[in-house]
Amino acid sequence: MTGIEHWTRKGDIKLFLWRKTPARATRGTILFVHGSSMASQPTFDLHVPGRAHSSAMEWFVEQGYDTWTMDNEGYGRSDKSRPINCDISNGADDLAAGSEYVLRHSGTKQLLVYGISSGALKAALFAERHPERVARLALDAFVWTGDGSPTLEQRRKRLPEFQSKNRRPIDRAFVHSIFERDHPGTADKATIEAFADAILKLDDSVPTGTYVDMCSNLPLNNPERIAVPTMIMRGEYDGIAGFDDLLEFFRRLPNPDKQFTVMAGIAHASFQQKNYLAAYHILHAFFSQPEPVYRG
Numbered sequence: 001m002t003g004i005e006h007w008t009r010k011g012d013i014k015l016f017l018w019r020k021t022p023a024r025a026t027r028g029t030i031l032f033v034h035g036s037s038m039a040s041q042p043t044f045d046l047h048v049p050g051r052a053h054s055s056a057m058e059w060f061v062e063q064g065y066d067t068w069t070m071d072n073e074g075y076g077r078s079d080k081s082r083p084i085n086c087d088i089s090n091g092a093d094d095l096a097a098g099s100e101y102v103l104r105h106s107g108t109k110q111l112l113v114y115g116i117s118s119g120a121l122k123a124a125l126f127a128e129r130h131p132e133r134v135a136r137l138a139l140d141a142f143v144w145t146g147d148g149s150p151t152l153e154q155r156r157k158r159l160p161e162f163q164s165k166n167r168r169p170i171d172r173a174f175v176h177s178i179f180e181r182d183h184p185g186t187a188d189k190a191t192i193e194a195f196a197d198a199i200l201k202l203d204d205s206v207p208t209g210t211y212v213d214m215c216s217n218l219p220l221n222n223p224e225r226i227a228v229p230t231m232i233m234r235g236e237y238d239g240i241a242g243f244d245d246l247l248e249f250f251r252r253l254p255n256p257d258k259q260f261t262v263m264a265g266i267a268h269a270s271f272q273q274k275n276y277l278a279a280y281h282i283l284h285a286f287f288s289q290p291e292p293v294y295r296g
Helices: 038-042 057-064 088-106 118-129 152-165 172-180 189-202 209-216 241-252 275-289
Strands: 002-008 013-020 029-031 065-070 111-116 134-140 165-167 205-207 228-233 258-263
Touching: 002 088, 002 165, 013 038, 013 057, 029 038, 029 088, 029 118, 029 172, 038 065, 038 088, 038 189, 057 065, 057 275, 065 088, 088 118, 088 209, 118 134, 118 209, 134 275, 152 209, 165 228, 165 275, 172 258, 228 275, 241 258, 258 275
Parallel strands: 029 065, 029 111, 111 134, 134 228, 228 258
Antiparallel strands: 002 013, 013 065, 165 205
16 A cells, blocks of 8 residues: 655754545544654555565554654654754654644535554543544553653663763664563564664664653643543553552543553554554544434
């Protein structure tokens, strides 16, 4: 399936967008938001020989969705020229610029937004700032205050290092660590290697800003300001997303059209796990849910 590259600007910053769409989109327009350590195409348009539907974008195209993703500033094919660490707020600014472009070119009035890990924080902050652009919001591997997160507890030990520079190096061993830190065995070797190949083809370093924010500046999102229908997706073994932390965030969401789901056998990178089709199904069910007829 052929994708089409698009470009937009956030001021002087060039941002890369990637689109895959059916001949006739009937179910809506999805904007996928990547996390801290990899660009958009490896995350959402990954191809692994022998692994059916490895590309989440292509799977959702087959369901009738117009699918988009974008590289945040500092990642992948987007601009890397500014001497900044590209934090969560900056990423939400990227989504504001990117969403304006997507809405204009897709002809839709609102987007279905999915964000994973720090991408979920960016997506949530974007929804706080621009609720009129979001039809439904899915937050996967999300973190609110950071309580109950063993991954962040370990990461804070390196906070001075992350604060001292704007970018951090990544390599194949680092990509492996994403799948080894929580519960080894939730992803197969071929997928991990293909994911690493795709990530490292685009980047050998990534910004530090999301790590600094997640280690020292939480909470970054106010659930009471997220007015749109929202789903929290939490992998059973995810070391980022503290369970009780997420439940309290969920409790405070004001829109009664909300869901909390635990994905069995899944750790942190949902779409690269052995149970990835379950994650697709959960997300598709939420995005395709009929709007309430009666609201009381």
